[in-house]
Ligand code: ATP
């Protein structure tokens with residue numbers, strides 16, 4: 001493509017709202033333009049990258065026997081009502097104003113409907129179906145450019161199997177295909193155990209890219225391969241346990257003490273045996289959650305424990321239900337509550353908690369004697385430096401961007417939409433499903449996050465929009481232009497897609513800056529001085545190395561470099 005006519009509106013200035021390098025560079029390199037919050041247009045050079053990434057995805061999906069579909073984004077709302085997801089997606093689901101339709105945020109419902117209509121027998125199984133298609137989500141805080149869009153491309157696939165053993169195989173095939181997709185896209189990633197949500201499912205993993213701007217937090221062990229989203233991560237942190245002492249609970253006046261730290265200071269003890277109370281309410285029941293000291297409750301873990309979402313009580317509800325304000329609430333004498341506690345507090349004694357009376361606490365509480373605990377669950381968010389649950393070495397806690405998610409769905413959708421099959425004995429059974437997603441934009445943005453410098457993007461060959469960037473330094477010299485034209489044609493003829501800066505009236509400095517910003521792996525610079533000796537200059541974007549070669553050797557030299 002010739003830059004004199006190819007539409008690549010590069011910018012010198014960073015967009016004001018962009019905090020991430022990928023966001024800044026994608027806008028400056030003329031790949032994307034914002035239309036509204038979380039909505040972007042893809043311009044020609046950006047779309048070339050997008051198509052390359054989609055091609056890698058297609059090749060690897062096809063390689064595991066997946067079949068490509070294209071489903072409508074516009075869906076009748078009834079189907080979404082049948083699976084309960086109008087409610088669970090809530091505000092994130094876009095509804096049409098003039099018809100009972102929604103814009104699909106994912107496609108379990110529609111693929112399952114097709115399976116329900118056409119898969120009748122065990123002989124029709126297994127199936128792997130996928131599409132690369134636009135998704136719509138009314139994200140409350142679209143940010144980081146295309147990383148969190150309201151409209152974005154997802155590769156979503158769905159597997160249909162007769163039982164859970166077969167599901168494991170389909171899931172395993174996806175896991176391997178995903179590794180290849182991300183590796184081929186030039187991305188460094190890691191895989192974590194992930195949260196399956198309130199709706200169940202039998203296991204899921206996420207593909208993550210470490211980044212300070214990531215909205216997910218993960219625990220990672222550098223010594224073994226343990227890695228988990230904080231929503232499910234555990235550690236070998238010691239339980240609080242039992243200690244000497246068998247005194248009965250006693251009320252203690254604790255004036256103006258509101259926090260765990262104040263209480264620890266007031267009593268001159270460590271925070272561990274202070275049982276902190278957090279008060280939630282699900283759709284029917286008030287729930288008291290007890291945590292040790294300053295351990296942080298992880299709400300995803302709470303949802304898993306309760307099997308549904310619960311919401312923190314407001315201060316008004318708190319005093320209505322407990323008779324006290326935050327800071328003075330505890331398990332003793334609390335009526336009509338479901339009481340659960342974090343595993344670290346299992347059967348602990350000599351605990352101190354609120355008295356459900358402002359400015360009072362109760363000491364010497366023994367959970368195995370004085371409180372009816374409905375269950376101990378893993379509820380705490382682990383912290384950096386805690387021992388790894390599999391090898392005991394220190395865990396790191398890092399921010400990460402989720403680039404993919406594989407999910408053993410089980411029978412949730414087949415049951416709610418009646419997608420059944422007949423097994424060998426003629427018994428009707430729900431189809432066992434998996435679902436698997438890749439954020440296509442996130443691959444591109446994360447690639448740039450990991451491959452750029454102050455001057456611009458540094459594309460990996462695999463997804464670079466062009467392989468070589470030919471720069472004619474002086475458009476007024478017939479000799480320069482003739483050589484640049486010729487080389488440009490030769491690169492294309494040799495199957496090396498070339499971008500050619502043949503713009504008139506643009507200074508050499510400006511052209512060099514654009515070449516670095518756009519980031520093709522090799523630049524070929526044609527200027528008068530080298531040309532006098534029959535030479536052109538090559539610049540390798542990643543290493544910054546330069547090399548002067550004869551005109552006739554340029555194509556071979558670039559070919560060799562791209563192969564290595
Ligand atoms: P997140 O937690 O980041 O909101 P999610 O868990 O809701 O993502 P999934 O439903 O698992 O996302 O979707 C599959 C993949 O689609 C994700 O792994 C991610 O790569 C991508 N994705 C999800 N939401 C967006 C979005 N708003 N913009 C761009 N890509 C997205």
Ligand code: MG
Nearest residue numbers: 206402404405
């Ligand atoms: Mg996810």
